[in-house]
Amino acid sequence: MALDMVVLNGGSSSGKTSLVRTVQGLLEEPWVALSVDDLVDALPRSGPGSRTITFGADGSVHVGPEFRRVERAWLAALATIARAGVGVLVDDVFLDGRTSQDRLRAHLSGVQVLWVGVRCDPDVAAARELARGDRPLGMARAQAERVHVGAAYDLEVDTGTASLQDCARDLAAAVAHRRGAP
Numbered sequence: 001m002a003l004d005m006v007v008l009n010g011g012s013s014s015g016k017t018s019l020v021r022t023v024q025g026l027l028e029e030p031w032v033a034l035s036v037d038d039l040v041d042a043l044p045r046s047g048p049g050s051r052t053i054t055f056g057a058d059g060s061v062h063v064g065p066e067f068r069r070v071e072r073a074w075l076a077a078l079a080t081i082a083r084a085g086v087g088v089l090v091d092d093v094f095l096d097g098r099t100s101q102d103r104l105r106a107h108l109s110g111v112q113v114l115w116v117g118v119r120c121d122p123d124v125a126a127a128r129e130l131a132r133g134d135r136p137l138g139m140a141r142a143q144a145e146r147v148h149v150g151a152a153y154d155l156e157v158d159t160g161t162a163s164l165q166d167c168a169r170d171l172a173a174a175v176a177h178r179r180g181a182p
Helices: 016-024 036-042 048-052 065-083 098-105 122-132 139-143 164-179
Strands: 005-009 031-035 053-055 061-063 087-092 113-119 155-158
Touching (some): 005 016, 005 065, 005 098, 016 031, 016 164, 031 036, 036 065, 036 087, 048 053, 061 065, 065 087, 087 098, 113 164, 122 139, 155 164
Parallel strands (some): 005 087, 005 113, 031 087
16 A cells, blocks of 8 residues: 555644654655644744734644635645655644544545654653743643544554654554555
Protein backbone atom coordinates (compact mmCIF):
# COMPACT_ATOMS: atom_id res chain seq x y z
CA MET A 1 0.00 0.00 0.00
CA ALA A 2 1.29 3.42 -0.88
CA LEU A 3 1.78 6.11 1.70
CA ASP A 4 1.85 9.77 0.74
CA MET A 5 1.46 11.67 3.99
CA VAL A 6 1.92 11.28 7.72
CA VAL A 7 -0.17 13.61 9.87
CA LEU A 8 1.01 14.03 13.45
CA ASN A 9 -1.47 15.65 15.81
CA GLY A 10 -0.63 16.71 19.32
CA GLY A 11 -0.82 19.65 21.64
CA SER A 12 1.74 22.39 21.98
CA SER A 13 5.06 21.16 23.39
CA SER A 14 4.09 17.51 22.92
CA GLY A 15 7.24 16.86 20.87
CA LYS A 16 5.79 16.72 17.36
CA THR A 17 8.43 18.87 15.68
CA SER A 18 11.33 17.03 17.31
CA LEU A 19 9.70 13.73 16.39
CA VAL A 20 9.26 14.78 12.75
CA ARG A 21 12.90 15.89 12.48
CA THR A 22 14.12 12.66 14.05
CA VAL A 23 11.93 10.51 11.78
CA GLN A 24 13.21 12.33 8.71
CA GLY A 25 16.69 11.06 9.56
CA LEU A 26 15.44 7.48 9.73
CA LEU A 27 13.46 7.31 6.49
CA GLU A 28 15.03 5.92 3.32
CA GLU A 29 13.46 8.55 1.07
CA PRO A 30 13.32 12.30 1.59
CA TRP A 31 10.08 13.47 3.20
CA VAL A 32 9.29 17.16 3.57
CA ALA A 33 8.22 18.45 6.98
CA LEU A 34 5.50 21.08 7.07
CA SER A 35 3.88 22.40 10.22
CA VAL A 36 0.82 24.39 11.13
CA ASP A 37 3.42 26.70 12.70
CA ASP A 38 4.69 27.38 9.15
CA LEU A 39 1.19 28.54 8.24
CA VAL A 40 0.88 30.72 11.35
CA ASP A 41 4.35 32.19 10.77
CA ALA A 42 3.38 33.07 7.19
CA LEU A 43 0.40 35.17 8.32
CA PRO A 44 0.75 38.96 8.63
CA ARG A 45 2.17 40.06 11.98
CA SER A 46 0.43 43.43 11.99
CA GLY A 47 -2.51 45.17 10.37
CA PRO A 48 -6.02 43.84 9.81
CA GLY A 49 -4.78 40.51 8.40
CA SER A 50 -2.96 39.74 11.64
CA ARG A 51 -6.28 39.21 13.39
CA THR A 52 -6.91 35.91 11.59
CA ILE A 53 -5.52 34.09 14.64
CA THR A 54 -5.04 35.35 18.17
CA PHE A 55 -3.35 33.89 21.22
CA GLY A 56 -4.77 34.59 24.66
CA ALA A 57 -2.57 35.27 27.67
CA ASP A 58 -3.87 31.98 29.09
CA GLY A 59 -2.58 30.03 26.09
CA SER A 60 -5.92 29.87 24.30
CA VAL A 61 -5.98 30.06 20.51
CA HIS A 62 -8.79 31.75 18.60
CA VAL A 63 -9.24 31.61 14.84
CA GLY A 64 -11.69 33.49 12.70
CA PRO A 65 -13.24 33.03 9.27
CA GLU A 66 -10.26 34.59 7.50
CA PHE A 67 -7.95 32.04 9.13
CA ARG A 68 -10.23 29.25 7.92
CA ARG A 69 -10.07 30.66 4.37
CA VAL A 70 -6.26 30.68 4.46
CA GLU A 71 -6.23 27.27 6.14
CA ARG A 72 -8.29 25.77 3.29
CA ALA A 73 -5.64 26.90 0.81
CA TRP A 74 -2.89 25.52 3.08
CA LEU A 75 -4.58 22.13 3.36
CA ALA A 76 -5.12 21.98 -0.40
CA ALA A 77 -1.42 22.76 -0.90
CA LEU A 78 -0.35 19.96 1.46
CA ALA A 79 -2.49 17.51 -0.49
CA THR A 80 -1.09 18.75 -3.81
CA ILE A 81 2.49 18.16 -2.64
CA ALA A 82 1.60 14.63 -1.55
CA ARG A 83 -0.19 13.90 -4.83
CA ALA A 84 2.93 15.06 -6.69
CA GLY A 85 4.80 12.11 -5.23
CA VAL A 86 6.67 13.78 -2.39
CA GLY A 87 6.12 12.31 1.07
CA VAL A 88 4.83 14.91 3.50
CA LEU A 89 5.16 14.86 7.29
CA VAL A 90 2.52 17.22 8.64
CA ASP A 91 2.91 18.56 12.19
CA ASP A 92 -0.51 19.81 13.25
CA VAL A 93 -2.58 20.81 16.27
CA PHE A 94 -6.23 19.79 15.93
CA LEU A 95 -7.69 22.62 18.01
CA ASP A 96 -11.15 21.16 17.40
CA GLY A 97 -10.20 17.48 17.69
CA ARG A 98 -12.09 15.37 15.17
CA THR A 99 -13.60 18.41 13.46
CA SER A 100 -10.09 19.61 12.62
CA GLN A 101 -9.13 16.14 11.39
CA ASP A 102 -12.24 16.04 9.21
CA ARG A 103 -11.36 19.46 7.72
CA LEU A 104 -7.98 18.10 6.68
CA ARG A 105 -9.39 14.76 5.52
CA ALA A 106 -11.78 16.59 3.16
CA HIS A 107 -8.76 17.75 1.13
CA LEU A 108 -7.05 14.37 0.94
CA SER A 109 -8.98 12.48 -1.72
CA GLY A 110 -6.57 9.99 -3.27
CA VAL A 111 -3.87 10.65 -0.67
CA GLN A 112 -2.83 7.71 1.51
CA VAL A 113 -2.39 8.98 5.07
CA LEU A 114 -0.94 7.58 8.26
CA TRP A 115 -2.66 9.38 11.16
CA VAL A 116 -0.48 9.67 14.26
CA GLY A 117 -1.52 10.87 17.69
CA VAL A 118 1.36 12.39 19.63
CA ARG A 119 0.42 12.27 23.29
CA CYS A 120 2.19 13.81 26.23
CA ASP A 121 1.13 14.16 29.85
CA PRO A 122 -0.11 17.73 30.45
CA ASP A 123 2.41 18.23 33.27
CA VAL A 124 5.31 17.13 31.05
CA ALA A 125 4.13 19.34 28.18
CA ALA A 126 3.71 22.30 30.56
CA ALA A 127 7.27 21.84 31.85
CA ARG A 128 8.58 21.78 28.27
CA GLU A 129 6.56 24.90 27.48
CA LEU A 130 8.04 26.72 30.47
CA ALA A 131 11.58 25.70 29.49
CA ARG A 132 11.04 26.87 25.90
CA GLY A 133 9.72 30.26 26.90
CA ASP A 134 8.47 31.05 23.39
CA ARG A 135 4.68 30.79 23.80
CA PRO A 136 1.99 31.80 26.23
CA LEU A 137 2.04 29.70 29.37
CA GLY A 138 -0.97 27.44 29.60
CA MET A 139 -1.15 26.52 25.91
CA ALA A 140 0.45 23.09 26.38
CA ARG A 141 -1.80 22.11 29.27
CA ALA A 142 -4.94 23.42 27.52
CA GLN A 143 -4.22 21.47 24.33
CA ALA A 144 -2.72 18.25 25.72
CA GLU A 145 -5.97 16.27 25.71
CA ARG A 146 -8.35 18.54 23.81
CA VAL A 147 -6.64 18.07 20.44
CA HIS A 148 -7.25 14.31 20.58
CA VAL A 149 -10.99 14.37 21.33
CA GLY A 150 -12.71 12.25 18.70
CA ALA A 151 -9.63 11.98 16.46
CA ALA A 152 -8.86 8.58 14.94
CA TYR A 153 -5.29 7.34 14.63
CA ASP A 154 -3.39 4.52 12.97
CA LEU A 155 -0.58 4.92 15.49
CA GLU A 156 -0.18 6.66 18.84
CA VAL A 157 3.07 7.55 20.55
CA ASP A 158 3.63 9.09 23.96
CA THR A 159 6.65 11.38 24.11
CA GLY A 160 6.18 11.83 27.83
CA THR A 161 6.75 8.17 28.66
CA ALA A 162 8.92 6.94 25.77
CA SER A 163 12.13 8.43 24.43
CA LEU A 164 12.11 10.55 21.30
CA GLN A 165 14.25 7.90 19.59
CA ASP A 166 11.83 5.09 20.49
CA CYS A 167 8.85 7.09 19.25
CA ALA A 168 10.73 7.94 16.04
CA ARG A 169 11.67 4.29 15.46
CA ASP A 170 8.02 3.23 15.94
CA LEU A 171 6.86 5.86 13.48
CA ALA A 172 9.57 5.08 10.93
CA ALA A 173 8.66 1.39 11.14
CA ALA A 174 4.98 2.22 10.51
CA VAL A 175 5.98 4.34 7.49
CA ALA A 176 8.21 1.57 6.11
CA HIS A 177 5.43 -0.98 6.62
CA ARG A 178 2.88 1.17 4.78
CA ARG A 179 5.38 1.90 1.99
CA GLY A 180 5.90 -1.85 1.54
CA ALA A 181 9.49 -2.03 2.78
CA PRO A 182 10.63 -5.43 4.07
